Amino acid sequence: MAEYRLKTPLSNEDVEKLKSGDIVYLSGTMYTARDAAHKRLVDLILNGEELPFELEGAVIYYVGPTPPKPGEPIGSAGPTTSYRMDPYAPILIEHGLKGMIGKGKRNQDVKDACVKYKAVYFGATGGAAALIAKAIKKAEVIAYPELGPEAVRRIEVEDFPVVVVNDTFGNDLYDEGRKLWEKK
Amino acid sequence: MRTVKYEDIVKSIRDMIIFSTTHLAPDMKKALEEAYENEKSEVSQAVLAQLLENAKIAEEEWKPLCQDTGLAIYFVKVGTDVKVEGGSLKEAIYEGTAKGYEEGYLRASTCDCFTRANLKDKAGYNLPPIIYFDLVEGDKIEIEYAAKGGGSENVSRATVLAPAAGKEGIKEFVKKVVSDAGPNPCPPLVVGVGIGGSFDMSAVMSKHALFRNIGTPNPDPELNELEKELKDELNKLGIGAMGMGGTETVLAVHIETYENRMCHIASLPVAVNIQCHSSRHAHITI
Numbered sequence: 001m002a003e004y005r006l007k008t009p010l011s012n013e014d015v016e017k018l019k020s021g022d023i024v025y026l027s028g029t030m031y032t033a034r035d036a037a038h039k040r041l042v043d044l045i046l047n048g049e050e051l052p053f054e055l056e057g058a059v060i061y062y063v064g065p066t067p068p069k070p071g072e073p074i075g076s077a078g079p080t081t082s083y084r085m086d087p088y089a090p091i092l093i094e095h096g097l098k099g100m101i102g103k104g105k106r107n108q109d110v111k112d113a114c115v116k117y118k119a120v121y122f123g124a125t126g127g128a129a130a131l132i133a134k135a136i137k138k139a140e141v142i143a144y145p146e147l148g149p150e151a152v153r154r155i156e157v158e159d160f161p162v163v164v165v166n167d168t169f170g171n172d173l174y175d176e177g178r179k180l181w182e183k184k
Numbered sequence: 185m186r187t188v189k190y191e192d193i194v195k196s197i198r199d200m201i202i203f204s205t206t207h208l209a210p211d212m213k214k215a216l217e218e219a220y221e222n223e224k225s226e227v228s229q230a231v232l233a234q235l236l237e238n239a240k241i242a243e244e245e246w247k248p249l250c251q252d253t254g255l256a257i258y259f260v261k262v263g264t265d266v267k268v269e270g271g272s273l274k275e276a277i278y279e280g281t282a283k284g285y286e287e288g289y290l291r292a293s294t295c296d297c298f299t300r301a302n303l304k305d306k307a308g309y310n311l312p313p314i315i316y317f318d319l320v321e322g323d324k325i326e327i328e329y330a331a332k333g334g335g336s337e338n339v340s341r342a343t344v345l346a347p348a349a350g351k352e353g354i355k356e357f358v359k360k361v362v363s364d365a366g367p368n369p370c371p372p373l374v375v376g377v378g379i380g381g382s383f384d385m386s387a388v389m390s391k392h393a394l395f396r397n398i399g400t401p402n403p404d405p406e407l408n409e410l411e412k413e414l415k416d417e418l419n420k421l422g423i424g425a426m427g428m429g430g431t432e433t434v435l436a437v438h439i440e441t442y443e444n445r446m447c448h449i450a451s452l453p454v455a456v457n458i459q460c461h462s463s464r465h466a467h468i469t470i
Binding site: 021035036063064065066067068069075076077078080081083103104105123125126127128129130131133134147148149150161163173174176177178179180181182183184 | 224225227228231234235237238241242245247248249250251252253289290291292293300302304334335338366367368370420421422423424426427428429430431460461462
């Protein structure tokens, strides 16, 4: 297991060196989106319209934060369960998305897209929402404010802690980890 | 007949919500510390360390432990010798919920099933809650509250087994639910199991089982034994903290049965309600 510090946007070179189990600290700009926002982003792609942010090299964080207290950039902001974004992720990956951050298993289509188009699925610690919020320095709603917690935000992060779950080689940390510790 | 003021109930509920969503319950903290000590996998142990650090930050800053501050779930026991002055108990719980979530900067997570539109402007901030009322003797109102997140709820399951399936069938079902859930519900978990009653009652009991403090034994010695056996067997699954692989997948298994193990002669209902490592629960007696 290696440890990396990476700056967004991510390049093919960045993601191709990562292996499942590696610890990565991400810095730079990322975008937040959940179910409803994903559906809209994919509809835009299918209709040939412009997205609210540049997808090439982008990292999307699956999160619906709590409202910030006065003076805070964001409230508590841990990852949500990622499988709900599985129907939408492959097309975003095909169009340049390089990183996804969430928690929980992805389906085979997402894992295959990660291998084919070079992208990585990162796991953040679910429920560590107050801790993770410390890594988020700025947040601004840039699309779909009517979705409330599910709006698309541009966030600036510093040393955002994640673990590589699905890499560009088809590995899956959840399968490997469990196999290692399972007692028959 | 004792009288309780409507505003007092609203305030008690508001305060309970804000405190319990920002302060990890003492039983959970102890259970996570023990899991940290016992975990054999370094990766999972690092996750548990993050969770304990998270609890510390949340407590110091009164910041929500998890961004999913859940649906508000209540089990309410109302004494027959107490009445609420100035409004109904149900309204007071609704108002206390909306106040707690809004004034505590918690997330409003209720939405329309079909349009998925957030209900905070239509029904009220994170309204409606889910409330189970029960009538009891006495002049007190006892309110148990949990903030129940969606991730762990999504992997919960209910079934009605054939009576012949017996205890082994129950164990197999619980193991399948936890195994299929894998990393998704944020392990290490508290597993609530409702056995007996009817299809719906087993599910309600599986939820109520999550309110018991970890470390409090089941009063039924046979069920207490079954809880321990299940916990040991579930920890052999190897799922570990956040599914990274490890020895500590389950913090506790809590079983409830209906009226001392009652069910229909043709049925064996079993429900499994999964709770995450943040298990935010509290209770007040008014």
